[in-house]
Amino acid sequence: MVDFSLTDEERQIRDTVRSFIEREVMPLESQVLRNERAGRPGVERDTIRELQLKARRSGFWGVLTPEEYGGMDLGPVMAAIIAMETGRTFVPFQFGGAADNILYFANDEQKQRYLIPTIEGERISCFAITEPGAGSDARSIRSSARRDGGDFVINGEKTFITNGNEADFVMVFAVVPDEGVTCFLVDRDMGWKSEPIPTMGQWGPAALIFENVRVPDENVLGEVGKGFELAMAWIRNGRFMIPARAIGSAERLLQMAIDYANIRKSMGHLIGEYQAIQWQIADSQVEIEATKWLTLYAAWRAEQGLDARHASSIAKLNGAEMANKVVDRVLQIHGGMGYTKELPIERWYRELRLLRIYEGTDEIQRRTIARNLLKGHVRLGGIGE
Numbered sequence: 001m002v003d004f005s006l007t008d009e010e011r012q013i014r015d016t017v018r019s020f021i022e023r024e025v026m027p028l029e030s031q032v033l034r035n036e037r038a039g040r041p042g043v044e045r046d047t048i049r050e051l052q053l054k055a056r057r058s059g060f061w062g063v064l065t066p067e068e069y070g071g072m073d074l075g076p077v078m079a080a081i082i083a084m085e086t087g088r089t090f091v092p093f094q095f096g097g098a099a100d101n102i103l104y105f106a107n108d109e110q111k112q113r114y115l116i117p118t119i120e121g122e123r124i125s126c127f128a129i130t131e132p133g134a135g136s137d138a139r140s141i142r143s144s145a146r147r148d149g150g151d152f153v154i155n156g157e158k159t160f161i162t163n164g165n166e167a168d169f170v171m172v173f174a175v176v177p178d179e180g181v182t183c184f185l186v187d188r189d190m191g192w193k194s195e196p197i198p199t200m201g202q203w204g205p206a207a208l209i210f211e212n213v214r215v216p217d218e219n220v221l222g223e224v225g226k227g228f229e230l231a232m233a234w235i236r237n238g239r240f241m242i243p244a245r246a247i248g249s250a251e252r253l254l255q256m257a258i259d260y261a262n263i264r265k266s267m268g269h270l271i272g273e274y275q276a277i278q279w280q281i282a283d284s285q286v287e288i289e290a291t292k293w294l295t296l297y298a299a300w301r302a303e304q305g306l307d308a309r310h311a312s313s314i315a316k317l318n319g320a321e322m323a324n325k326v327v328d329r330v331l332q333i334h335g336g337m338g339y340t341k342e343l344p345i346e347r348w349y350r351e352l353r354l355l356r357i358y359e360g361t362d363e364i365q366r367r368t369i370a371r372n373l374l375k376g377h378v379r380l381g382g383i384g385e
């Protein structure tokens with residue numbers, strides 16, 4: 001039987017997260033806008049850390065982290081539901097106690113140096129595959145890692161790396177001649193440099209420069225020549241979390257539009273009485289609901305241990321387009337006010353635009369979906385299989 005309801009425990013977790021976000025995180029919104037508009041980071045890392053520790057004291061730590069590492073191990077469906085809640089605010093808050101999924105492929109010694117300190121929030125990681133000449137076409141990366149004695153020497157440039165300016169270490173992908181793409185754990189003090197890249201949003205990624213950076217053999221993550229699989233595992237892992245977060249943002253924005261349509265008058269009527277406005281509100285909810293169920297389905301597949309790649313591509317494409325349509329309508333419903341910096345709509349507008357680009361552009365998701373159908377990897381007409 002298909003069951004769309006949450007268990008009591010799931011509902012309780014969802015409600016706890018919702019009230020934590022409303023009580024502790026949303027009050028920072030006006031400060032975030034003020035700081036960003038003055039050219040400063042919206043919120044200091046220490047503030048986020050304090051909030052994470054506060055959540056930890058009430059038992060909220062490591063949503064997807066296995067219990068043996070002190071996490072809650074709630075699984076993909078609950079993680080998606082939590083992302084919907086954190087997405088309701090533009091304050092860049094995430095619960096603590098998390099580490100990149102591929103760090104679990106580390107050996108015991110690497111786990112002590114990289115995985116556990118990342119979970120504890122003592123070290124910050126970043127993930128670097130994109131290069132100036134290789135974005136969607138990740139297989140054509142050119143950064144090289146030449147063997148030299150017991151070490152590797154890395155040369156190359158990475159671009160658009162999230163957290164690249166703050167990270168203590170990078171999971172970087174480079175080609176070992178004759179052996180293939182390999183992932184290396186490289187501490188900043190081994191010699192790589194970062195340069196901030198200004199963007200239209202608040203996500204300030206960085207370019208990373210590797211000039212003869214010497215990395216010992218023990219810093220290979222996984223196996224030499226098997227890095228590409230790790231890179232894809234990292235990217236796929238987060239794919240349905242992007243639309244999940246977008247659902248929270250779009251619902252919050254739509255509520256702003258509903259509230260405004262119920263108080264703003266034009267030509268003697270509330271604008272909410274005009275069909276032109278009603279249709280924008282209705283279409284937005286229809287699209288949000290569609291993303292919600294596509295996202296939960298992708299998460300459910302992952303939770304069941306089924307192949308979630310195709311479902312995640314559908315959810316990510318749908319969610320990125322939905323969020324951009326909804327924020328545009330919400331801005332339109334607010335008229336001139338929507339375009340000002342008095343309201344946060346323009347800020348969401350710039351942030352949500354990124355969703356159509358990173359972790360696989362809209363075009364790459366369409367390409368994946370079409371190829372799976374054309375090659376017969378996925379057949380139409382199934383439910384859950």
Ligand SMILES: Cc1cc2nc3c(=O)[nH]c(=O)nc-3n(C[C@H](O)[C@H](O)[C@H](O)COP(=O)(O)OP(=O)(O)OC[C@H]3O[C@@H](n4cnc5c(N)ncnc54)[C@H](O)[C@@H]3O)c2cc1C
Pocket residue numbers: 127128129130134135136137159160161162163199203205354357358359360361362363364367
């Ligand atoms: C803010 C931000 C944060 C990021 N964070 C990270 C990070 O942490 N780590 C990391 O490694 N990367 C990161 N990226 C990089 C991101 O994943 C790439 O920008 C993205 O994959 C697209 O690559 P590209 O920019 O080189 O565009 P290109 O690949 O050059 O694409 C240009 C255009 O061509 C289209 N296109 C390309 N190939 C095809 C095709 N075969 N068929 C049809 N259309 C095609 C694209 O969809 C796009 O519209 C980040 C990017 C941004 C903007």
